[in-house]
Amino acid sequence: MKKLLLATAAMALGATTAMAEVKVGMITTLSGGGAGLGIDVRDGFLLALKQSGRDDVELIIEDDQRKPDVAVQLSDKMIQSERVDVMTGIIWSNLAMAVVPSATAQGVFYLSPNAGPSQLAGAGCSPLYFNVAWQNDNLHEAAGAYANEAGYKSSFILAPNYPAGKDALTGYKRTFGGDLAGELYTELGQTDYAAEIAQIRASGADSVFFFLPGGMGISFLKQYADSGVGLPVVGPAFSFDQGILQAVGEAAVGVVNTSQWSKDIDNPTNAAFVESFEAEYGRLPSLYASQGFDTANLLFSALDKAAPSDKAAFQAALEAADFDSTRGAFRFGPNHHPIQTIYAREVIREGDVYTNRIIGTALEDHADAYASECKM
Amino acid sequence: MSLILIIEQVLNGLQSGVMLFLMAAGLTLIFGVMGLINLAHGSLYMIGAFAAAAVAGFTGSFALALVGALAAAAAAGAIIEITVIRRLYASDHLDQVLATFALILIFSEGTRWVFGSFPLFLEIPPYLAGPVTLPGGIAYPKYRLALIVAGLAVGALLWFLIERTRMGIRIRAGENDREMIAALGVDISRLYTLVFALGAALAGLAGALVGAIQSVQVGMGEPVLILAFVVIVIGGIGSLKGAFLGALLVGLTDTLGGIFLPELFKLFTDPATAQSAGASLASMSIYILMSLVLIWRPTGLFGAPA
């Protein structure tokens, strides 16, 4: 276990107060195929911790290997043995569904830096659960809104055949006003999309929406660009984040994607974040890094007002969301999910690095579709 | 569904089958000659792709990248054969499964250690980029056509090597009776290292070729490994001819199943259910194919009877 004791000042002075005041448990994916996302969330969080100079937070970081049973075991350990006050870090919805309900039932606060499954936003919401990133459907809804704005009449839509994939297509259809030229579910982890691309070519669509996170998106974009189909593509930011754009290369340039964050959002917090992240880690931050950074700062803002042991006061302090977000204005809806602006970005090339640039607003002050089902 | 679309899908199936053949050929050779189950074959595929991406990033040349992939995978293959695999020939399949499972762990996380957690970039060379129009007005990516041609060429080369050269005679003799050829003065351990390196090089080549249109990332080898096993089991383990036919069969089933099963289901249920159910069945289709073949012929299409 890697304990990051940031009570360094106290220890150097002879450790009069050896125990840190607040224990934070971070379970995230640090090994295996999806490690890039977890590493970004962790690094964003650590950067905020370092910049805050706090010595009252003890952070325990563990690797879930993207396996639900490992995540549950680590969460049992953090709650039963380490007795953490606050948990965070999980990247994937299925792991969040395995961990969050039992963690909040045991009285631990959970701040999600990424996953936002609909169950936790609706009927399964909890006073102790806060999502700092988005509800899963949000970026897809924004993609549908952007497609309307761009004047697309007929979309071909595809996503992997698993719950988040079905949510993605549902989210897009919720806002998109045009027709569907085709709707496809691909295999999870699929690497060859020749068959799907052939169907897109034959469908007569005027645009393509896809949600294929991680390596699936890289493969699809490379093959799509090479196929010469050439229809405009729109998708959520997950396939265009800083970590994987370099692997897609020229094939991604010009593609529009939707995100609640971009490195060129114009506010001082964001500018300082981008600069210091690059200085610290030698790479540009991704949206996951920004989410980790915001999660940490939200937590610190609440710690300044109340202790996690005082549940009601700490909950109120979190709800106030009184911190400087990299996204500019940030507030929570009644179900503890963000109400935020989602941008349309375009992939560009800056020198020899591929990155994103904001080209417009897809949805202003957008709340999720499940808030009304949440009874707290 | 138009005829053009069907032809295009058949080409896609062929292309994926031909690449699978490169993987399966090495696997089946290694099993046929040495009697070894190599779960780490997918790691060699990954090494090929990573080496190609590294060389291409450094030199900018796709041809050099392929050479790099062949060299790196063959070298990795030779090294593990000499240090680990060699000790396993006399063991039962269980030990082989465990040892090569351990090699997967080492290679996967080792690669992440060296190259980091983010996918690498490997690009189609400019002279093969974009689509080409085939007779009948079918627009098809040049690169995928090139893959079909390259795969068939390597297959022909392999056939020539095994059937028409001195080394091929030794390999075939090794399959039949290893004591006999050792008695005839062939250095059997060198032959085994060579065969293993050859199989590894084929896997590395497949990784590099496919890496240009897919994501070069840790763990890319395992799904292909399972498919390659399905291929050689369908074809009959140890049979190159079987691996070739099995690869085409699996490639076509996988590609066409994903297209036609949902269409078929639409005749019975509403489109959304049909799409989802069809996609589910399609993802199981090659495994269903494999169990049907094995139930019909317990040692595969061209396997020697048990």
Added chain:
Amino acid sequence: MIRERHLNIGLLAGLLAVALWAMLADQPFTITLATRAVILALAAAGLNIALGIGGLVSLGHAAFFGLGGYVMGVLAYHAQTYTPLELGPFSIAGTKSMPLIWLAAICVSGLAALVIGLLSLRTSGVYFIMITLAFGQMFYYFAISWSAYGGEDGLSIYVRNGFPGLNTLVPIQFFGICYVILCLVLYLHARLARSPFGLALNAARQAPVRVLTVGLDPTRLKLVAFVLSGAITGLAGALFADLYRFVSPTMFSWQMSGELIVLIILGGVARLCGPVVGAVVFVMLEHLLGGLTDFWHVWLGVILLLIVLFARGGLIGMVSGRAVAHD
């Protein structure tokens, strides 16, 4: 050198002692780890009947492990949502009672093992390894797209299922349940190995033709062993799901099947307590190495490799220094 029987008794007693110590020292997480080891040992002990005695290398036992898990998940899900489970003409109420769930898990996975075994036992050797793998993959892909029960997200059960007279939420009590089941299964295995059936099965592995000539059907012997094996692994799956109050398709993954084999080889093939040693060592490695480095899989791989190359007969073989005991 230590006799294997003494080693086995010491091992099981040690495992119990660790859990009791953890309870007294108020270390509930250690109990959770010990429970994980016991359940994995149980799953591998199931496989050990097919693999150890019968020589059937199944790379598809995750199918039974996952089925057991999903039986628990589905029944408990219907109980916690108060909806009946519709099976064509039948409508079954869900349940949160462990004994009922276990019974269902054993029946369902045993039935699946019967069907898979009937088809797979037509093949042998590598073909058998691969056809069992194929069946495992079919279940995996089916579970991923089975959206009624969460698909790839899996199913969460909020409260652990109950056992009459016990509070299963107390870690040591749940550990006790799993531990007793493991001991019963090991006892069954020991009796089985020495019974006429076990001896015939052993002979069917080594010399099928001879078995045939004395009028026994080797395929039928193997099928019985396979069904028994699948049913036990299925029971372990139900307990595993209860430990984490969660089921997901990863229980069906081929890596899971691979891990079960790893546990057996680590401890020693066909050794009664091989799966127990394997599971304890594996859980410890996972826990300790995972704490030392992000790249702990590399070291796990190196350790496994060293065991295959230099400790033939697994860890038990290394300590007791004898060939597999058939006394």
